Amino acid sequence: MQAYDIRVTLGRRAILKGVDFEARPGEVTAIAGPNGSGKTTLLRAMTGEVPFTGRVLLNGRDTAAMKPWQLAAIRAVQPQSAAIAFPFTVLEIVRLGLRAGLAAADSALPLRALEQVDLAGFAHRFYQDLSGGEQQRVQLARVMVQVWEPVLDGVPRWLILDEPVASLDIGHQFTVMDLARDYAARGGGVVAVMHDLNLTAMFADRITLIHAGRVAADGAPGDVLTNDTLAQVYGCPVPVNSVPPAGVPFLLPQARAV
Ligand SMILES: Nc1ncnc2c1ncn2[C@@H]1O[C@H](COP(=O)(O)OP(=O)(O)OP(=O)(O)O)[C@@H](O)[C@H]1O
Ligand SMILES: [Mg+2]
Known part of the structure; x- marks a missing residue:
């Protein structure tokens, strides 16, 4: 997917000031940047x-x-x-992802999706009774059910995820990022807003870094995650090292001297 010169004004504030964005099928593309920089607005x-x-x-x-x-x-x-304001069960939420017409043939999909996000056995629990991280994984199961096959009739499909690992423990962060990688490896496209830059460096093919409604940097993790760019965008020192053997960037934030 491509976006050209995206501008958004909300109220009287210019939120996005001319953003270009590209994500390719077969890749995981991350959107990163500080709180309020416009990541969610770009997805929306x-x-x-x-x-x-x-x-x-x-x-x-x-x-x-x-x-x-x-x-x-x-x-x-x-x-x-x-x-969600009403007492839906987990299965009812995930079934919302089934498109009308495919429901009968694909009725096993919601349970398979729940297994993939490590929620086997949760189908008949009430969504409202789940923990924050469990609810987040139910939502991922719902979107995966909607576009289950990464390629349909030769056409790539897309998972567009706004902070899919925000409330997840480290094990489930890997579960979700592995699902994203697998979806891309099978030909689909994944666009994910991410805050954890180390996890992003490990899993994303490309990163678009947003700062104050503009693109601050765009490209492979090794090109985007540099000392200068990160200091400028986040306003704090985030020295970048790399992890062998592949040389994936690795960030170790430093406390300011007091
Ligand atoms: N409906 C709205 N009316 C006015 N301003 C808005 C509206 N929605 C968002 N904003 C503002 O737009 C800016 C960008 O918001 P956005 O949700 O895109 O940030 P974000 O990069 O996703 O941040 P976060 O990391 O906190 O999720 C923020 O300053 C926010 O206050
Ligand atoms: Mg956001």
Whole structure:
């Protein structure tokens, strides 16, 4: 997917000031940057949830010319938070991801998706009774069910995830990032907003770093995660080393001297 010159104004504030973005099928593309820099707004513009100017292409097609059901067949979106006001069971939530028409044939998918996010046995629990991290994994199961096959009729599909590991312990962070990698390895596209730059360096093919509504850096983790860029964007020293054998960047934040 590509986005060109995305501009978003909310209230009177310019939130995105001309952002270009590209994610390729077969890759995990991370969007990182400080709180309030515009990451969620960029996802919401690209999924048509906030008014924007600019162009968004999905598999080469302008999304402005696509119907909601066409978009829903190609990409699934996990929002940053999903509060649910009614007492749904976990299975009912995950089944929301099944598209009408596929439900009968694919009725086993929700349970398989729950197994993949390590929630086997949770199907009949009430969503509201789950922990924050468990709820987050239910939401991932729901979006995975929506676009289960990474490629359908030769067309790549997309997982668009806003901080999918934010509430997860380290083991489940790996569970989720492994699922993302596997989806990309099988030909799908993954776009994920991430805060943990070490995890991002390990799993992402490319990183777009957003700062104050603009792209501060864009490219492979080794090119984006540099001392100068990180100090400028995050306003604190984050010395970058690398981990053998592949030389993946590794960040060790330092406390300021007091
Ligand atoms: N509806 C709105 N009206 C006015 N300002 C908004 C609105 N939604 C978001 N903003 C502002 O836009 C800026 C970017 O918000 P956004 O949610 O995109 O940040 P983010 O990069 O996702 O941050 P975080 O890491 O905290 O999730 C913030 O300053 C926020 O206050
Ligand atoms: Mg956000």
